[in-house]
Amino acid sequence: MANNFMYYTPTKVVFGKGTETQVGELIREQKCKKVLIHYGGQSAKKSGLLDRIENTLKEAGIDYVSLGGVVPNPHLSLVYEGIDLCKKEGVDFILAVGGGSVIDSAKAIGYGVATPGDVWDLFEHVKQAEACLPLGVVLTIAATGSEMSNSAVITKEEGGVKRAYDDDLSRPKFAVMNPELTMSLPDYQTACGCTDILMHTMERYFTNGGNMEITDVVAEGLMRTVMKYSLVLCENPKDYEARAEIMWAGSLSHNGLTGCGNDGGDFASHMLEHEIGGMFDVAHGAGLAAIWGSWARYVYKDCLHRFVRFAKMVMDVQPEGKTDEQVALEGIEAMERYFHSIKMPISMKELGVSPTDEQMKELAHKCMLATGGGKGSAKFLKEEDMYAIYKMAL
Ligand code: NZQ
Ligand code: ZN
Numbered sequence: 001m002a003n004n005f006m007y008y009t010p011t012k013v014v015f016g017k018g019t020e021t022q023v024g025e026l027i028r029e030q031k032c033k034k035v036l037i038h039y040g041g042q043s044a045k046k047s048g049l050l051d052r053i054e055n056t057l058k059e060a061g062i063d064y065v066s067l068g069g070v071v072p073n074p075h076l077s078l079v080y081e082g083i084d085l086c087k088k089e090g091v092d093f094i095l096a097v098g099g100g101s102v103i104d105s106a107k108a109i110g111y112g113v114a115t116p117g118d119v120w121d122l123f124e125h126v127k128q129a130e131a132c133l134p135l136g137v138v139l140t141i142a143a144t145g146s147e148m149s150n151s152a153v154i155t156k157e158e159g160g161v162k163r164a165y166d167d168d169l170s171r172p173k174f175a176v177m178n179p180e181l182t183m184s185l186p187d188y189q190t191a192c193g194c195t196d197i198l199m200h201t202m203e204r205y206f207t208n209g210g211n212m213e214i215t216d217v218v219a220e221g222l223m224r225t226v227m228k229y230s231l232v233l234c235e236n237p238k239d240y241e242a243r244a245e246i247m248w249a250g251s252l253s254h255n256g257l258t259g260c261g262n263d264g265g266d267f268a269s270h271m272l273e274h275e276i277g278g279m280f281d282v283a284h285g286a287g288l289a290a291i292w293g294s295w296a297r298y299v300y301k302d303c304l305h306r307f308v309r310f311a312k313m314v315m316d317v318q319p320e321g322k323t324d325e326q327v328a329l330e331g332i333e334a335m336e337r338y339f340h341s342i343k344m345p346i347s348m349k350e351l352g353v354s355p356t357d358e359q360m361k362e363l364a365h366k367c368m369l370a371t372g373g374g375k376g377s378a379k380f381l382k383e384e385d386m387y388a389i390y391k392m393a394l
Pocket of ligand 1: 284
C-alpha cells in the first residue's frame with residue numbers, strides 16, 4: 001500500500017570536480033550581505049580548501065567572517081558562539097564547509113539567529129522554529145546527507161544529551177559536492193560514512209506501514225551500489241568513480257527519496273545510536289553498525305516479510321529449501337559480515353565502549369524520552385525493549 005507523501009528537496013546540487021570554485025557565484029545568487037564560513041577541526045584548513053573558498057568569495061566581492069572548531073557530534077556551546085558572532089557581524093548567510101557535524105552546527109546557528117529564544121528548546125522539542133538563516137554547503141565527507149536533509153543533530157555537553165531537530169526551514173539552498181574532496185578522509189571515516197548512508201535507507205526500508213515497489217527498487221539499488229563501492233574504496237581510497245557514487249548516494253539516501261510512500265520509516269537504530277554518541281562520543285556510523293545487528297535480531301519476527309526481501313534482493317541470500325526465518329537471519333548475518341569487511345564494529349565491545357548496567361538503563365531511559373515514549377515501525381520499541389537491545393549489543 002502506498003501512503004500519501006510530500007517530497008521536498010529544494011537544494012541546488014552542484015556536483016563534480018572543481019565545483020568549489022563556483023561557491024562565490026552561488027552565494028552571490030543568494031543576494032546576501034555577509035557570510036559566516038563555518039568549518040571543523042583541521043581537514044579543510046590543511047587541504048587548502050578553506051583558502052580556495054575564501055578566494056572565490058573575495059573574487060565575488062562577498063564580505064565574510066569565519067568560525068571553525070566544530071567537533072564530531074557538534075557542541076551546543078559553539079552554536080551559541082556562532083549565534084552571537086552572526087548577530088554582532090550582521091551575518092545573513094551561512095556557508096558550512098565540512099561534514100554532517102559542521103552542517104548541523106550551521107543549521108543550529110541559523111535557527112538561533114532567526115528564531116527568538118534559546119535554540120536548545122527546538123532540540124528539546126518544546127517549540128518550533130520560526131525561521132532559519134539561509135545556508136549553503138561545501139561537502140567534505142559523504143555520510144549524513146545533511147547537505148540535503150531537514151535534520152540537525154546537536155550535543156549539549158552538559159549531561160551528554162544528543163538531540164535532533166527536523167524542519168524544512170533548514171534545508172540548504174545549495175550543496176557543492178566534489179567527490180575529490182573526500183579522498184583525504186581516513187579509511188575509518190569513509191567506512192562510517194558508508195554505514196550511515198546505508199542506514200538512512202535501511203531505516204526507511206524496514207517498515208510495517210506500507211511501501212511502494214518503485215521506492216523499494218530505488219532503495220535496493222542504492223544499498224547494493226553503496227556496498228559495492230565501499231569495498232572498492234577499501235582497496236583504493238582515491239578511486240574517483242567510487243567516491244562519486246558514494247557521495248551522491250549519501251544525499252539521495254537522506255533527502256527523502258528512499259522513503260516515498262512508506263510510513264515514515266523505523267529510525268529506532270538511529271535513536272538508539274544517538275544516545276550512545278551522546279554518552280560516549282563515538283563516530284555516528286560506527287555506532288550504527290554496532291547496534292544494528294542486535295536491533296535486527298530483536299525485531300525481525302515482527303517484520304519478517306521485509307527482512308526476507310532484504311536478504312534476497314540486497315544480500316543475495318538464496319531462499320530455496322529454507323524457511324522465511326532462516327532467510328531473514330541469513331540476511332542479517334550477511335550484513336554483519338559486510339560491516340566487518342569494511343572494518344566496522346558489530347557490537348559495543350568492538351566499538352570500544354562497555355556501558356555498565358546502570359548506563360544501559362540510562363541510555364534506554366534517555367532514548368525513551370527523546371522519542372516521546374517509544375520508536376519504531378518494524379517493531380515499536382518501548383524503554384524495556386531499548387534496554388534489551390543495548391544488552392544484546394554489548
Ligand atoms: O573536523 P575535521 O578536521 O574536518 O575532521 C572531520 C571529523 O573528524 C573529518 N573530515 C571531514 N571531512 C574530511 C575529514 N577528514 C579528512 N578529509 C576530509 N575531507 O571527519 C570527521 C567526521 O566528520 P563529521 O562531520 O563529524 O562526520 P559526519 O558527516 O559523519 O557527521 C556526523 C554527525 O552528523 C549527525 C551525526 O549524529 C553526527 O553528529 N547526523 C546528522 C544527520 C542530518 N543532519 O541529517 C543525520 C545523521 O543520521 C546523523 O545523525
Ligand atoms: Zn545517520
